[in-house]
Amino acid sequence: MGAIPPNITVLVVDDDEDTCQLLRIMLEETGANVVTANSAEAALALYRLHPPDIIVSDMRLGSSDGYAFITAIREYNKEYRGFTPAIALTGFRYPGDEDRAIRAGFNAYLHKPFTAEDLIPTITRLLREQRDDVA
Numbered sequence: 001m002g003a004i005p006p007n008i009t010v011l012v013v014d015d016d017e018d019t020c021q022l023l024r025i026m027l028e029e030t031g032a033n034v035v036t037a038n039s040a041e042a043a044l045a046l047y048r049l050h051p052p053d054i055i056v057s058d059m060r061l062g063s064s065d066g067y068a069f070i071t072a073i074r075e076y077n078k079e080y081r082g083f084t085p086a087i088a089l090t091g092f093r094y095p096g097d098e099d100r101a102i103r104a105g106f107n108a109y110l111h112k113p114f115t116a117e118d119l120i121p122t123i124t125r126l127l128r129e130q131r132d133d134v135a
Contacts, residue, residue, distance in 0.1 A: 004123055009033040011052035013043040013069065014089070015062045019112075023056060026116050032123075040064035044072055047084075054123055055086040059101065066090075070105040083133075085126035089114065 004010075010032045012023045020036040027034045035052060037043035040061045047055075055073065059066035066088055077083050088101040091112035098109040107129075108122050 003030045004032040004120065005127060006031055007033070008054065008123075008127065009035060009050070009052040010123070011043060011047060011055045011057075012036045013038075013040065013055065013057040013061065013066075015039060015058065015060070019058065023119075026119065027123075030116075030120055038062075040066075040069040040072070043069060044076075047073065047076065051082065051084060053084070054127060055084055056089055056119070056123075057086060057106075059088050059090040059097070060092065066101065066106070067104045070101075074105040083130065085130050087119075087122060087126070 010027050012020055012034055014020050015038050017038065020038065024034045024036060035046055037046050057066050057069055061069065070086055073084060073086065085107045086105065087108045087110060088106040089110050089112060090097065093111060101109050107126050110118055110122065
């Protein structure tokens with residue numbers, strides 16, 4: 001499965017506290033620093049204070065959704081000339097959702113239930129691609 005590179009901060013956004021805790025444990029076991037938020041609003045506030053290296057976000061976020069969240073993140077990225085890779089996580093499969101998520105600004109799309117073998121290599125790949133794009 002591998003480990004996440006050292007000193008990487010992952011922002012986990014999910015309105016389900018159990019999923020946040022599962023992701024925290026899974027990611028911390030690989031060496032990541034994990035920050036969690038239970039809403040898009042809370043995640044945006046955390047993001048603005050301390051931008052993470054990567055985001056893992058549920059697509060259904062109570063009063064908001066992952067599409068509005070990633071749109072706000074990408075606007076912030078433009079303003080500050082940065083880029084934060086993001087993974088969409090969903091428990092609902094609808095035709096066209098994956099394409100819509102990628103067009104909205106996510107870099108990868110994973111379905112629940114997920115495993116560490118699905119998530120960790122995806123995080124590692126996106127971080128590597130970002131590093132290679134910057135270099």
